[in-house]
Amino acid sequence: MTTPSHPASAAAAGGINSLSDTDRTRNPNSESSTLQSYQHLFRPGFVHRRLYVDEQIFHDELRYLYGRTWLYIAHESELPQPNDFITRRVGGRPLIITRSAEGKIHALFNRCTHRAAIVCREPRGNAKGFICGYHAWTFNNEGHCTSVPLRQGYGKTFTLASTNLQHVARLDSYRGFIFASYSADVPSLSEHLGAAARLIDQWLDRGEKEPVVVRSGSMPFLVHANWKTIYDNAGDGYHPPFSHESMLKMFARRYGDVDMNYYGSDFDKSPMYSKNLGNGHTFLDQRPEMHKLSAWKRQHVMPGYEAMEKALIERFGETRALAMLDTATGSGMNLNIFPNLLIIGNQIQMPEPLAANKTQLTWFATTREGAPEEINAIRMRMQEDFPSFGEVDDSANFEACQEGMAYVPEMEWIDIRRHHDTEVGTPDPADHLWREPMSSDLHMRTYWQRWQELMNAGATQALKARGESS
Amino acid sequence: MSKKHATGTTQFDLGFYDRMAALLEKWKHLGEIPVDQIPSREVIDEITRLLYLEARLLDQHRLREWLALFSADGAYWIPADVDYRDPRHTIAWEFNDRRRMEERVERLETGQAYSQIPPTRTVHLLSNIEVMLAEDDTLHALCNFHIQTHRGHDTQSRCGWCGYVLRKENGHWKIMLKRVNLFDADLPQGNLSFTL
The missing domain is CATH 2.102.10.10 (Rieske [2Fe-2S] iron-sulphur domain)
Incomplete structure (x- = not known):
């Protein structure tokens, strides 16, 4: 198991943050049919394109990674x-x-x-x-x-x-989230979740704490990209103002200083941050901006915004109604539990690998059991807006990345360097977990480290099993 | 007063959702259209021309003119289920009021909506058009659609049926609701960022 730490401290284990000369000279583009270490596919701050396009690695992942973790x-x-x-x-x-x-x-x-x-x-x-x-x-x-x-x-x-x-x-x-492992040889679920469990608590225990219900349908997106091309983005705090410029520009033009407008300046100076939770799990926290005042009041409008606000104020009074609406607004949390649970806003995403270049990304909508009908209707219309105005552009970018990785073997490396060498990371004063600015690639460096641990252990075990049977 | 209230709408209150629930019940169980609900040949022709005009505007990416076909309280709805579920607690691919439809068009006009660069090419084919008289001087129109699309390296078909609610305003039929029912709405969808 990894312990949360500055990724550089994991240098001894090899991988993204260290590299021997032998690894450096090995040709990462060459295919190998024998079981092998994946070490030569990593360089400090870079990962190799084959990790995203190679069918053999994809099949190895289904066995050694998806087959050997929660x-x-x-x-x-x-x-x-x-x-x-x-x-x-x-x-x-x-x-x-x-x-x-x-x-x-x-x-x-x-x-x-x-x-x-x-x-x-x-x-x-x-x-x-x-x-x-x-x-x-x-x-x-x-x-x-x-x-x-x-x-x-x-x-x-x-x-x-x-x-x-x-x-x-x-x-x-864990608190309604069901996990399975296809191998008995895994630590306990609570050990696996580690620091992520506390953030699941925070996500569930918002507002009046009605139970979260995942029976409100889903949006299953079919994306022609590797599952990790999508997973990279789940913790990419760098892309919002650029990938989503059309959405931010339109909302700002129509409604002024609304949600996500805080990406308009140098948001690495904002109190938002990216965090390594250990075991490959990561967290982007937008709450310091989004929930600084009233998230509802700062939310751009959605169908029913005025009508439902009015009805709730009439029923519950202004203070309680606005508090309810604040917690119906997206959580401001991106909690990424490696490898297949992404909690984003008020939704639960499951990326499901279909092929090296094909993934189903399902966004499950959530309602709150026993909450006023107005609140749940508002939750639905609000959970439609980012998929419609943002996710579509993300998907187009994932597919563009996949195409570039697949078809230009002359350019081998994918850049995950951001804030690797700026020395601005710090331990969180509250829990000592490692934090970096919002735009850092810490998420990618963190999960790739875990990817290597699982894949190397799986490959080694398979090699051993093969030796014993021959 | 913030801008958001200046452009506010009274739609999408609980009463609106009740009307949607009643509409879905009606469409779900619709049999033969009763004789007394069949409009005149002339009205059926008017509606057919409107649907063909809408299809042509969409295929030519003339979205501002497309918007003008909707009433001020118009809505555009693409469910993500095929079970006529209650939208109060069911997510949709899209459930836009008029304001959100305008936001949609404005976003695409920024030139930075990467899912539509280049834009999806479409051909809308309509068939099985049925028109019936409904309450409060409105009409309902149902039709099947086949949208042939191409974007990137990908040629695809989208199929299903549309349900429209229409009302005459100042001598022109306006769309109060367009519900686009993809036959595979609950199954994985590729790029849905064009206007269906």
């Missing part, structure tokens, strides 16, 4: 009733996530123990069990095989229990 798989509120289920691919693997009649959550590989067919082919529903469409092998929602047709054909020693659906190796949850 992944966010669902939110408990997606399964409100006994026998509810959803199906979803996470880290490539098709899963059935169920709530049993007793209310317990299970995560099963959606793969028949017989001929590997996908057993449940519906996205969601309520069912006590699942019947495979091929030979009608039947399983209950806890994974137990309950029926195999013409069973005598498997002989006298056959037992149904030997053909149960396979559970994920580890399953745990």
Whole structure:
């Protein structure tokens, strides 16, 4: 496990912040079919294009990275009733996530123990069990095989229990966020989340603390880019005024000094910051600007802004209504939990790798259980605005990056140097976690360090297993 | 008084959402159009011409003229579900009031909206047009659409049906609502930053 620290202190471990001469002279563009270290794909402040475009590395990632760490798989509120289920691919693997009649959550590989067919082919529903469409092998929602047709054909020693659906190796949850690991050999979830858990608390415990509900639909974006091209952006505090200039310009022209206008000057001098939470997790904190006064009052308008504000003030009085609206406004937090949970504003994003150059980025909308209808309607219209006016431009930039990485082998390196050498980072006085200015590439350097740890350990283990079997 | 209130709108209050819920119920269960709700041939022709004009303006990127086809309380809606879910607690790809539609056009006009540089080329094809009389002197029009698109290296088809609510203002039909129902609205979507 990494401990949060200045990335330079990890130099001894090699990677982005250090490089031996042997690594420097090795040709990173050359393909290698044998298991190998990925060290030669990193230089201080730079990562190699192959990490984003190479099919072999993509397949290695599905095994060594997605197969060997905690992944966010669902939110408990997606399964409100006994026998509810959803199906979803996470880290490539098709899963059935169920709530049993007793209310317990299970995560099963959606793969028949017989001929590997996908057993449940519906996205969601309520069912006590699942019947495979091929030979009608039947399983209950806890994974137990309950029926195999013409069973005598498997002989006298056959037992149904030997053909149960396979559970994920580890399953745990933190305050409604369900995580799974496909390998048993991982630390506890709380160890994995580390400092990120406290920020999940802060995200959940805003305002009147009604439970967060993730049943309000989603926007699944299909992006023709590597999952890391997207992941890079989740902690890129440098791009907003440039990538989103059209949006910021339009809002400023129409409404003056509104949300995100603080990106108009040297925002590295602002109290916003980027932070290394350890284990590859990172945090961008825009709250010092966005929630400095009233986030609602400074929010650009959205459909229903005036009508809902008026209705809420009539019902609850101005002070309470405005406090409610402040916490319905985006959280000002970008909490990135490596490798597949991105909490942004009031949404939950899951990047799902589909191919080296293809990713599904799903934005799950959230409402608050028991909050006034006006608040939830406002939350919906507000959660539509950035995807519509901002994410579309981000996606266009991700695809432009991917094209450049894929088709110009003469230019090998991707620059993640920002604030690496400026020596302006400091430990946070409150928790001693490492902080850098908002525009830093600290996020990228942090998760790439974790990427290398997982991938090198996975490759080493696979090599060892191969040696033992030969 | 801040600018935001000067351009304010009374739309998208709870009453508006109630009307949307009633509209969705009606469209979801619509069978044969009752004879007494079928408008005159002349009105059907007027509506058909309006829909074809809208398609042509969109294909030519004439978004200011497109905006002018909407009423002052007009709305543009692209759900992200195919189940007629209540928009009070369901996210949409777009659910714009008139003001947000203007913001959309203004953003594209900055020349820095990178998802539309270069712009998506489109051809809108409309079919299965049905028009019916509705409450308060409004009309409903339904049609199927096929939008052939090209951007970057990518040629794609977008399909579905549109539901319109229309009202006559000063002798001209205006669009009060355009609901664009992609048949795959709940599935992964590529670049949706053009105007559907």
